[in-house]
Amino acid sequence: MRCSHCQKCCQDTKMELCKADISRLERRGHKAADFCEIGIDGIPRLRNVDGHCHFFDREKKRCKEYASRPLGCCIYPVNLDEDGDLVLDELCPEADTLSEDEMIEKGARLIRLLATIDSEAAARIRRQT
Numbered sequence: 001m002r003c004s005h006c007q008k009c010c011q012d013t014k015m016e017l018c019k020a021d022i023s024r025l026e027r028r029g030h031k032a033a034d035f036c037e038i039g040i041d042g043i044p045r046l047r048n049v050d051g052h053c054h055f056f057d058r059e060k061k062r063c064k065e066y067a068s069r070p071l072g073c074c075i076y077p078v079n080l081d082e083d084g085d086l087v088l089d090e091l092c093p094e095a096d097t098l099s100e101d102e103m104i105e106k107g108a109r110l111i112r113l114l115a116t117i118d119s120e121a122a123a124r125i126r127r128q129t
């Protein structure tokens with residue numbers, strides 16, 4: 001896929017994070033409390049600052065942690081719709097440059113990632129009760 005770095009997917013992000021994402025970004029020197037918040041559903045999501053993701057560099061208009069970005073950001077623009085079917089997010093202007101092979105590969109990764117995030121969230125909620 002060709003990414004034009006249009007920034008759209010880094011604005012008002014609600015990107016979900018798995019524990020591996022959080023650990024990787026902590027190893028890069030960031031504090032989890034600064035870059036993510038955990039919802040009442042037990043799922044951590046990226047924090048926004050003034051309408052952009054915490055990691056978005058406004059001057060360079062790029063992700064400050066592109067090489068270590070969350071798996072969900074790597075998989076984007078592949079998403080799941082309400083019926084659980086794989087879809088391409090309409091927000092991304094380059095979504096149609098994704099090949100069928102990339103769609104299949106990213107879709108498989110997304111399904112595994114969401115299962116991990118859900119199971120980590122369930123364990124987090126169990127620990128709180």
Ligand code: SF4
Nearest residue numbers: 010053055056063073
């Ligand atoms: S982590 Fe990087 S790629 Fe992902 S939403 Fe934030 S700025 Fe964008």
Ligand code: SF4
Nearest residue numbers: 003004006007009092
């Ligand atoms: S919306 Fe698409 S083209 Fe724009 S930065 Fe995100 S992935 Fe790249």
